[in-house]
Amino acid sequence: MQQVSDDAYDAYLKERGLTRTQYTSMELLAVAAAREVPDGAFVFAGTGLPLLASMLAQFTVAPNMTLIMEAGIVGPRVEHLPISVSDPRGCLHSSMVSNMADTFGTTALRGYCTVGMLGGAECDMYGNLNSTIIGGYWPAGVSESGKGPQVRFAGSGGANNIASFADKVLVTMVQEARRFPERIEYLTSVAGARGPREKHESRWDYGLVRGGELVMISDLCIMRSNPETGLLELDAVFPGVSVEDVVNNTGWKLDTSRAKEFKPPTEEELKAVRMLVDPSRIYLGRKSKREAAAQQK
Amino acid sequence: MAEIMTAREAVERYIHTGTQVCWGGFSYTRRPFTIAREVIRQRDRIKHHFCTMNGGASVEEALAANDLISRMETTYIGLEGIQPVANSIRRRIQDGSIPLFEDYSNYGYATRTIAGRFGWPFAPLMAELGSDVPEYDVFGKAGLRGKNADGSWIDPRIPPKKFAVIDDPFDGWGLRPHAFEDGDTTANKTNALDRVRESDKYTGSKGVKVMLVPPIMPEVTVIRAQRVATDGTVRMEGINGPDAEQAMCARVLIVECEQIVPSDELRAAPELNHLPSHITTAIVEQPFGGYPSAVPNYYDYDWDWFVSYGRLNRKSKEEVKDYWTQHVYETKDDWDYLQRVVGMNRLFELRATPAYGYRADLKRPM
Numbered sequence: 336m337q338q339v340s341d342d343a344y345d346a347y348l349k350e351r352g353l354t355r356t357q358y359t360s361m362e363l364l365a366v367a368a369a370r371e372v373p374d375g376a377f378v379f380a381g382t383g384l385p386l387l388a389s390m391l392a393q394f395t396v397a398p399n400m401t402l403i404m405e406a407g408i409v410g411p412r413v414e415h416l417p418i419s420v421s422d423p424r425g426c427l428h429s430s431m432v433s434n435m436a437d438t439f440g441t442t443a444l445r446g447y448c449t450v451g452m453l454g455g456a457e458c459d460m461y462g463n464l465n466s467t468i469i470g471g472y473w474p475a476g477v478s479e480s481g482k483g484p485q486v487r488f489a490g491s492g493g494a495n496n497i498a499s500f501a502d503k504v505l506v507t508m509v510q511e512a513r514r515f516p517e518r519i520e521y522l523t524s525v526a527g528a529r530g531p532r533e534k535h536e537s538r539w540d541y542g543l544v545r546g547g548e549l550v551m552i553s554d555l556c557i558m559r560s561n562p563e564t565g566l567l568e569l570d571a572v573f574p575g576v577s578v579e580d581v582v583n584n585t586g587w588k589l590d591t592s593r594a595k596e597f598k599p600p601t602e603e604e605l606k607a608v609r610m611l612v613d614p615s616r617i618y619l620g621r622k623s624k625r626e627a628a629a630q631q632k
Numbered sequence: 633m634a635e636i637m638t639a640r641e642a643v644e645r646y647i648h649t650g651t652q653v654c655w656g657g658f659s660y661t662r663r664p665f666t667i668a669r670e671v672i673r674q675r676d677r678i679k680h681h682f683c684t685m686n687g688g689a690s691v692e693e694a695l696a697a698n699d700l701i702s703r704m705e706t707t708y709i710g711l712e713g714i715q716p717v718a719n720s721i722r723r724r725i726q727d728g729s730i731p732l733f734e735d736y737s738n739y740g741y742a743t744r745t746i747a748g749r750f751g752w753p754f755a756p757l758m759a760e761l762g763s764d765v766p767e768y769d770v771f772g773k774a775g776l777r778g779k780n781a782d783g784s785w786i787d788p789r790i791p792p793k794k795f796a797v798i799d800d801p802f803d804g805w806g807l808r809p810h811a812f813e814d815g816d817t818t819a820n821k822t823n824a825l826d827r828v829r830e831s832d833k834y835t836g837s838k839g840v841k842v843m844l845v846p847p848i849m850p851e852v853t854v855i856r857a858q859r860v861a862t863d864g865t866v867r868m869e870g871i872n873g874p875d876a877e878q879a880m881c882a883r884v885l886i887v888e889c890e891q892i893v894p895s896d897e898l899r900a901a902p903e904l905n906h907l908p909s910h911i912t913t914a915i916v917e918q919p920f921g922g923y924p925s926a927v928p929n930y931y932d933y934d935w936d937w938f939v940s941y942g943r944l945n946r947k948s949k950e951e952v953k954d955y956w957t958q959h960v961y962e963t964k965d966d967w968d969y970l971q972r973v974v975g976m977n978r979l980f981e982l983r984a985t986p987a988y989g990y991r992a993d994l995k996r997p998m
Contacts, residue, residue, distance in 0.1 A: 377819045382712040405738055406658045406687065407871045415992065418713025421658035421687065421873055423928045423990040434872035435658075435686060436746050439739035444758055446808035446818025467735065467764075475728025477773040483733075487725045489688065489710030489717050491765055496739035499759040502822045522764040529762055539827035541762030542797075542834070542841025544807055546822055615996050617713065 339610040347610065355602050360554045360623040363573060364507050365391050365608050366600040367552045368452065371505050372397045377447040379403045379438075379497045382420055383618060384507045385452030390416065390612045395604060400450075403442055405493035407433045416613050420493070439493070443500040451501030453494050453526060455508055457519040460587040461565050462527020462549035464506065465519040466494055472521055491523050498524035503548040509623050510553035516586040528565025537565065554623050556581045557597065558589075566590065571597040634864025634912040639670040639921075639966060642886050642914045646852050647671060649679040650702070652789045654848070654882060656855030657925065658687040658873035659712050660933040664856040665691060666888045666921030669969060672698050672960045682789070684850060686741040686874035690925060690938075693718040696730065697945065697952045698961075705734040705771075705848075707741045715942040720952060734770045734794075736760075740845060742874060748847035748881030754796070757843040758807075761834075766795045766843065791846035799839025804829065807840070853882030856922050857906075858930060860887050861895035864912030867905045870928025870989060876906045888916040890930055918966050920979050931982040932991035934974075939998065 348354060358366075361384065368388035372378060374397040380389040389402055390413060401410045406421035410430035417425035426432045433441070442448065455464035470485025471478060498504055504526040508514065527549035530536025538547060551558040551567055555576045558567040568590040572578055578591050613619045622630070637645075647653060647667075657663035668691045671678055680702035683692055688708045695701050697720035709721045724730040736744070739759050747755035760766050771777055772794060776787045785792075804825045809816035811823070825840065832838050855875045857868045866887055868875060879885050885907075892915060898905055924934035945952050963969040970979065985992040 375819075382710075406661070406873045414988075415990075418996075419659035419661065420712070421661040421871055423661060423870055423926050423932070423984075423988075426871055426928070427988060432871045434742075434876055435738055435874045436742040436877050439742060439759075440746075443739075444808070446816065446820040449819050449821070472764075472768050473773070474725055474731055474733040474770060476731030477770055482728050483725045483730075485726065487709075487717065487722045490706070490708050490735055491737040491740075491763075492687070492708035492710070493738040495737040495763055495765055496759040499761065500820075502820055521768075522762075525762045535833075537827075538762055539824045540831050540833055542828055542831055542843075543761055544758070544804070544822075544824055544828050544840075545820060547824075548822075617996055617998060620998055 339606060344606055344610060347614070351616065355605065358600050358605055359619065360626050361619050361621055362605060362608055363600060364388070364552055364554060366604045367557060367597065368505050368507055370396060371550050372400055372450055374399050376400045376450045377403060378450045378452060379405065379443065379448050379501060380452045381454060381492070381494060381497070382418065383454060385454065386417060387608070387612055387618050388507070389452055391604070391608045394607045394611050403438060403448070405438050406435055407438050409438070409442060416615070416617055418617065439496050443496065448497065448500040449502045451497035451504045453497060453504060453506050453524065455506060455524070456488050457514050457516060458506060458508060458551060459519045460517055460567055461530055462551065462560055462567055463519050463522050463529060464494065464498065464524040464526050465521045466491065466523045467521045469520055494524045498526040499543050499546070501546055503550070504546065505550050505552060507552045509625065510555045510584045512584050512586045515584065527560045527567065531565065554625055555584060569594040571595045573597050574599050634909060634915050636862065636892060636915045636917070639666050639888065639916050639918060642916050643667060643670045643674055646884050646886060646914065647678060647681065650682060652682040652684060652851040654850035654853040654878050655683065655685040655691045656853065656875045656878065657691070658871070660690060660925050660938070661871060661873065662856045662868065662875070662927055663691045663922055663925035664854040664888050665923060665925060666916060666918040666966045667854045667886060668694055669960050669966060671695065671700060672956060673963070675700055675961065684848070686738060686745070686878065689718040689721060693720050693945070694956065696720040696724055698956050699729065699953070701730055703732045704730060705736070707736050707738045711938070711942065714938045719945045723949070732770055732774055735765055735768065737765055740765065741848070742877065744845050744848040745874065745877035745881050747845065748849050749877050752847065754844040754846050757845050761841055761843055769794045789851065793846070796844045797834035798842055798844060799835050799837055800842045804840035848878070848881055850878065850882045852884045852886060853879050854886045854888070855879050856927065857887055857889045858927060859891050859893050859898065860889040860912070860915050861893055861898045861909065863895040864909035864915060865895060865898045865905055866907035866912060867898050872906065879907055880911060884913045885911055886914045886916065887912050888918055888921055890919050890927060892917045920970050921966050923970065923974060923979065926990060928989045929984055931979065931984055932994050934978070934982060935994060935996045
């Protein structure tokens with residue numbers, strides 16, 4: 336790992352009111368997601384926490400990974416955190432910058448998309464993600480009510496494609512029961528198994544050739560897809576979170592029988608994410624809803 | 633033959649009420665803001681347009697805030713790191729003032745531009761399968777697809793189907809990783825072809841499913857480049873995003889640029905060029921005209937502007953539109969906007985650091 340002097344780190348901690356061992360939700364999520372990246376992986380990362388976590392992985396567990404950003408970036412050595420998958424910051428010292436058709440075609444479909452990192456507004460028990468709408472899909476011109484959806488989100492972007500082509504998909508989300516329903520309202524991205532195989536509703540039944548392994552990293556826990564059933568199951572709870580908390584914030588009957596405790600972020604990991612990845616705290620400074628609510632009390 | 637003209641002239645000539653315009657660049661990078669701002673200045677004449685793009689959404693946010701969008705066909709309406717969903721677009725989809733919105737994924741749209749670029753009737757897309765993205769067909773539901781009784785297209789800009797699925801006539805032979813005897817050299821390891829061959833979804837017969845998407849052929853594509861030669865040859869620097877493809881698809885291509893240069897300058901190293909001269913229709917020179925987006929090797933995005941605008945655009949629709957009226961609509965042209973509203977000091981502060989291509993010490997407080 337690149338060297339950061341203790342003096343510089345101490346000054347940073349003091350200025351930001353942080354300590355070497357305590358961490359925020361965003362820091363925890365970044366560390367948990369980074370640990371899931373195998374060294375040598377080809378990682379397609381979306382904006383925000385996914386990009387943050389993949390950069391952290393590159394500085395810690397996966398120095399030989401290749402970062403890919405869908406607007407056309409392959410294998411950069413980033414110095415300043417990009418805020419967009421087209422940010423010129425993301426292009427620094429890349430192996431190649433090209434275009435979007437190339438990143439999804441020449442890179443992903445051709446066989447260089449082993450890990451995808453995504454976010455979403457809703458996630459269901461089979462790891463399907465909704466990042467498009469809540470409260471009706473049809474826009475006003477064709478809807479019965481004469482109005483559009485209750486809430487419109489950004490839409491697929493590249494999420495659907497990354498979910499289609501990656502061997503393994505990592506998703507980071509804030510966990511609330513309404514965001515983790517049994518069935519999502521609109522299926523933007525088939526990130527996991529999609530549905531039960533015995534009912535011919537799996538991702539393979541619909542023609543997706545790759546993938547199926549999903550790791551959900553919420554602000555409460557880590558869930559993994561069961562390779563047989565495709566269902567998301569509890570894998571680990573974060574420090575200070577009980578299994579009951581997780582169950583209460585999940586909209587389906589969650590299998591918790593294999594739950595372990597999560598090993599908290601190390602000082603080294605925290606130092607790296609703070610000093611090397613996001614020193615301006617563009618993302619790390621954000622509070623999850625749960626954190627903000629806790630602070631109100 | 634490419635023609636050099638002012639932004640006002642280009643917009644007057646090629647963009648009218650209802651015109652389908654494909655906006656180039658991606659998020660905060662190389663966005664054609666000079667033409668977008670000129671559309672805002674001419675909003676009384678243009679009224680609204682059919683907006684299409686691959687990747688959001690700063691230009692489109694500005695156009696939506698000016699009530700200039702009546703129809704969208706796109707992939708993503710976020711402002712990424714600064715605002716998860718561009719609020720002026722979002723609220724207009726929700727309240728119905730953007731009545732028609734067709735969703736695609738980035739690669740789905742890019743595949744449509746590959747078809748358009750090569751002059752193909754369709755192109756294969758291995759994504760979107762199993763998702764709702766192709767299933768919800770807004771233009772179809774609105775009766776805009778297909779032909780009239782006299783055999784003409786109902787809307788010539790909209791393909792008769794959103795997508796089609798076939799069984800791969802080559803049985804998945806070309807998909808990677810391929811089943812070579814000693815394995816493939818690709819990084820991906822999962823390959824469920826044996827299961828996929830059993831699938832009878834979409835087509836009703838067993839086989840490897842391939843989605844087909846039609847080309848997109850925008851009436852007008854607008855892109856921003858660093859340099860354009862007097863003959864229309866285009867060279868872009870930094871990331872290309874969707875631009876080379878969607879420029880090649882267009883019927884009319886407007887290229888705005890930092891600098892018009894003699895054609896010898898770009899023809900000395902033609903392998904670095906992205907578009908041949910015959911593709912370009914109109915050339916508009918406006919230094920700094922990509923502001924507030926970044927133009928690699930020239931200047932960075934204006935972080936402070938985006939952050940403060942991301943607060944402003946949560947106010948009432950009227951207040952947001954007033955902002956655009958005062959800051960852009962009432963300016964004479966882009967030089968007037970850049971010098972008087974933005975100021976040369978700010979533009980100079982954003983100039984790129986040579987070794988980086990962006991402003992390496994740009995402060996980015998939230």
